[in-house]
Amino acid sequence: MSSIVQRPPAGPGWAGMLRRLSDWAPAVGVFVLGIAAWEGLTRGLGVEEFLLPPLSSILETLREQWSLIWSAGLFTFKEALGGFAIGSAAAILLALALARWRGVGRAVMPYAIAANAIPIIAFAPITNNWFGILSPASKMAISGVLVFFPVLVNTLRGLTSVRPAQIELMRSYAAGELQIFRRVRLPAALPYMFSGLKVGTVLAMIGAIVGDYFGGSQDALGILIRRSAGIFDFKLAWAAIVVASILGMLFYAAVAAVERLTMRGYPSARGADL
Amino acid sequence: MNEGGMSEQAVVSLKGVRKEFGRGGIVALEEIELDVRAGEFVSLIGPSGCGKSTLLRIVGDLIQPTAGDVVVNGKSAHRARLDRDYGIVFQDAVLFDWRTVERNIGLPLEMTGWSRQRRSERVRELLELVELAGFERHHPWQLSGGMQQRVSIARALSFSPALLLMDEPFGALDEMTRERMNLELLRIWEQTGSTVVFVTHSIAEAVFLSTRVVVMSPRPGRITGIVDVDLPRPRGNETRELPRYAELIRDVRRNLRRGGGFEEEADAGPETDLIVAEEGL
Amino acid sequence: MAYAAAARGRESPPAAERLLGWARQGGLLLCVLGVLWGLWELFRWAGEKSGFQLGQFRVDESTFPHLHDIFMTLGEPSRRNGPMLIEVLRDSAFVTAKEAAVGFALGASIGFLIGVVLVHSRLLQRGFLPYIVASQTVPILAVAPMVVVWLGGRGLPSWFSVAVIAAYLTFFPVTINTLRGLNSADPRALELMRSYAAGRLAVLVKVRVPASLPYLFAALKISATASVVGAIIGELPASVGGGLGNAILNFNQYYASAPDRLWATNLVAATLGIAFFLVVVIAERIVVRRAPEHVA
Numbered sequence: 001m002s003s004i005v006q007r008p009p010a011g012p013g014w015a016g017m018l019r020r021l022s023d024w025a026p027a028v029g030v031f032v033l034g035i036a037a038w039e040g041l042t043r044g045l046g047v048e049e050f051l052l053p054p055l056s057s058i059l060e061t062l063r064e065q066w067s068l069i070w071s072a073g074l075f076t077f078k079e080a081l082g083g084f085a086i087g088s089a090a091a092i093l094l095a096l097a098l099a100r101w102r103g104v105g106r107a108v109m110p111y112a113i114a115a116n117a118i119p120i121i122a123f124a125p126i127t128n129n130w131f132g133i134l135s136p137a138s139k140m141a142i143s144g145v146l147v148f149f150p151v152l153v154n155t156l157r158g159l160t161s162v163r164p165a166q167i168e169l170m171r172s173y174a175a176g177e178l179q180i181f182r183r184v185r186l187p188a189a190l191p192y193m194f195s196g197l198k199v200g201t202v203l204a205m206i207g208a209i210v211g212d213y214f215g216g217s218q219d220a221l222g223i224l225i226r227r228s229a230g231i232f233d234f235k236l237a238w239a240a241i242v243v244a245s246i247l248g249m250l251f252y253a254a255v256a257a258v259e260r261l262t263m264r265g266y267p268s269a270r271g272a273d274l
Numbered sequence: 275m276n277e278g279g280m281s282e283q284a285v286v287s288l289k290g291v292r293k294e295f296g297r298g299g300i301v302a303l304e305e306i307e308l309d310v311r312a313g314e315f316v317s318l319i320g321p322s323g324c325g326k327s328t329l330l331r332i333v334g335d336l337i338q339p340t341a342g343d344v345v346v347n348g349k350s351a352h353r354a355r356l357d358r359d360y361g362i363v364f365q366d367a368v369l370f371d372w373r374t375v376e377r378n379i380g381l382p383l384e385m386t387g388w389s390r391q392r393r394s395e396r397v398r399e400l401l402e403l404v405e406l407a408g409f410e411r412h413h414p415w416q417l418s419g420g421m422q423q424r425v426s427i428a429r430a431l432s433f434s435p436a437l438l439l440m441d442e443p444f445g446a447l448d449e450m451t452r453e454r455m456n457l458e459l460l461r462i463w464e465q466t467g468s469t470v471v472f473v474t475h476s477i478a479e480a481v482f483l484s485t486r487v488v489v490m491s492p493r494p495g496r497i498t499g500i501v502d503v504d505l506p507r508p509r510g511n512e513t514r515e516l517p518r519y520a521e522l523i524r525d526v527r528r529n530l531r532r533g534g535g536f537e538e539e540a541d542a543g544p545e546t547d548l549i550v551a552e553e554g555l
Numbered sequence: 556m557a558y559a560a561a562a563r564g565r566e567s568p569p570a571a572e573r574l575l576g577w578a579r580q581g582g583l584l585l586c587v588l589g590v591l592w593g594l595w596e597l598f599r600w601a602g603e604k605s606g607f608q609l610g611q612f613r614v615d616e617s618t619f620p621h622l623h624d625i626f627m628t629l630g631e632p633s634r635r636n637g638p639m640l641i642e643v644l645r646d647s648a649f650v651t652a653k654e655a656a657v658g659f660a661l662g663a664s665i666g667f668l669i670g671v672v673l674v675h676s677r678l679l680q681r682g683f684l685p686y687i688v689a690s691q692t693v694p695i696l697a698v699a700p701m702v703v704v705w706l707g708g709r710g711l712p713s714w715f716s717v718a719v720i721a722a723y724l725t726f727f728p729v730t731i732n733t734l735r736g737l738n739s740a741d742p743r744a745l746e747l748m749r750s751y752a753a754g755r756l757a758v759l760v761k762v763r764v765p766a767s768l769p770y771l772f773a774a775l776k777i778s779a780t781a782s783v784v785g786a787i788i789g790e791l792p793a794s795v796g797g798g799l800g801n802a803i804l805n806f807n808q809y810y811a812s813a814p815d816r817l818w819a820t821n822l823v824a825a826t827l828g829i830a831f832f833l834v835v836v837i838a839e840r841i842v843v844r845r846a847p848e849h850v851a
Contacts, residue, residue, distance in 0.1 A: 202691050
């Protein structure tokens with residue numbers, strides 16, 4: 001599988017840094033253009049405020065109500081993080097087990113794939129009833145289940161991506177199953193696992209916020225958005241939406257950073273696109 | 275650890291070796307009798323599906339024979355594998371992308387519990403041997419195909435095994451690189467004095483490298499004939515000009531034809547599928 | 556020789572054998588469902604017997620209704636003198652299915668087009684990809700009411716707004732995988748096309764798109780579910796009448812008195828999700844079979 005942007009990795013030194021800058025320049029350019037368009041079009045075309053306020057008013061609202069929005073964001077982020085941790089831990093453990101006992105893995109796979117086709121989010125009201133509407137556990141459960149499947153599928157694919165020749169090589173060294181696992185399967189699985197984890201970060205945040213729509217604590221971000229939209233305070237609603245989005249991106253970036261650190265030696269063509 | 279020079283002791287001894295795959299009874303190898311003496315360079319050559327890769331793996335205890343005896347270094351093949359008496363090189367270099375060249379070569383040493391100091395010394399020696407000094411910190415994907423194979427050979431030699439098993443190691447390289455690698459391999463072989471069993475598709479390569487060429491027939495694989503290669507050593511580019519070289523190539527070709535090696539075989543599919551299926555890989 | 560062997564390997568077994576294979580799979584599925592049912596009832600029985608408690612979570616008939624109770628509820632009316640629950644849910648499912656299908660078609664087409672445009676320009680890729688990825692971090696659910704009003708102001712029915720939400724969740728996997736798939740074309744095939752002085756469109760249609768099919772279908776399988784999820788959650792804030800999202804909200808309110816109805820609704824939602832997924836799987840079998848060289 002080729003990555004989307006295929007190039008050898010940028011080396012160290014000035015040339016490398018210049019290359020890295022030029023890689024990011026178009027994205028920065030689009031960002032600047034986007035911001036300008038946002039501001040210009042919303043003010044210029046007189047778009048109603050509740051549809052999309054100009055960026056400047058959103059930023060102003062953010063500044064004014066920072067502590068409210070940020071604490072709501074952190075509350076929801078903790079729910080997402082909890083769900084992410086539980087979901088990915090369970091998924092990784094199960095993937096390890098399924099890779100070890102291949103027969104079970106093969107039998108279970110189609111059902112895992114089918115289970116992934118179920119709209120998990122529809123179970124939010126049920127977890128609310130299980131763990132209580134106000135308890136973060138109900139949102140963590142939803143986020144956890146949402147995160148579980150992509151991490152499981154990806155990690156399992158990575159663990160089983162080992163080529164037969166590599167196994168033969170290890171056997172020629174009289175390596176036992178455990179050795180083969182430690183030295184070959186695990187390192188080979190890392191890029192795939194991180195791919196799944198990155199998808200999981202986004203799903204976890206979404207799960208936590210959408211879960212709020214079925215009822216949640218007043219401290220949660222989703223509730224804040226709903227409430228402010230309900231009293232027609234759209235600037236606050238949008239400000240909260242912006243914060244939700246930023247938190248999601250930061251979460252993703254954090255995992256991507258961990259990926260880059262742990263996989264220092266891997267060819268950059270492997271692993272995900274960003 | 276190496277058997278120096280030519281002795282009469284067989285490093286590999288195959289008697290009545292037979293291999294059937296699956297219940298369908300595909301007979302890959304039939305009645306293989308072969309002795310490989312210490313210090314020899316023996317090539318196995320034959321058409322696709324003749325079982326040469328299977329035979330190599332039987333010697334390496336990566337596949338079990340259906341019948342027959344396999345003695346490697348005076349022990350059972352199984353014991354020899356557990357004692358790590360041989361190193362193996364595949365057509366694909368099979369290096370681990372996430373390890374540097376140094377750590378790739380050191381892999382078998384890590385597993386045998388060598389200390390870091392000893393390992394890095396040995397790796398340095400080996401890199402000099404395969405003429406890749408200075409490439410310790412590189413990653414496999416930064417190297418060319420030929421260089422990767424050299425790393426693979428260095429790794430196979432890391433614990434100075436008595437026996438080196440090579441399965442078409444230069445098959446994926448271009449002609450020029452292949453000829454260069456042939457010279458490299460001969461140099462390394464002379465320096466280390468190991469015994470080599472070398473599987474190849476190329477008649478020219480087999481003749482150029484070996485002391486003996488074992489010709490195999492299409493499936494079911496049998497030994498059609500063995501050609502002694504009496505070209506003088508050390509061999510080099512001039513060797514290819516010798517009339518004796520052309521004669522030997524003709525001999526090998528004759529043996530192949532006699533065994534039916536040049537017939538279009540409808541049923542000789544790739545061996546690797548069978549091997550993979552059998553081993554549950 | 557190798558080609559012939561490969562071609563032989565791809566012949567399908569005779570019809571009778573295939574039918575037997577299907578029957579075996581069906582039997583296995585029933586067994587698995589039976590086992591799951593058994594586990595559910597076992598958990599319920601064990602939970603109640605032991606009085607298991609985790610925070611506020613307790614195992615009783617409101618948190619873990621008997622599966623047969625859930626099925627029975629489907630046959631009862633949900634309102635006094637109203638139609639059977641299953642009929643109500645069926646109608647809701649159709650509404651949601653329509654929104655999801657339109658959203659899926661919309662999102663998949665847009666996603667594919669974006670992928671096609673981006674594959675031709677590294678610059679555009681590097682400029683826009685980060686934002687395409689970031690787009691999925693925006694809780695579209697929160698933006699849904701705005702979308703409804705905006706589109707409603709343009710005379711579009713509110714179910715269409717839900718379809719747009721569904722499309723938003725659908726387009727992303729399709730874009731990413733289209734890009735990957737189009738780029739995965741064999742460089743030698745591309746060179747061949749250049750030697751024919753083929754234009755970009757021809758290269759696209761004859762080489763890149765066929766190469767991208769396996770990736771595309773992988774994304775469509777994800778998107779199938781995503782569109783259903785999008786439709787359901789899109790209905791929530793917009794209060795669009797008649798869909799499964801509304802049914803969930805409705806029955807959520809009555810959970811204390813009639814928990815089975817919410818579970819039944821979820822069962823129907825799950826079935827809808829799986830049905831969409833299966834449609835894509837079947838489509839894949841049909842389409843990809845006709846292009847054997849590109850089976851992933």
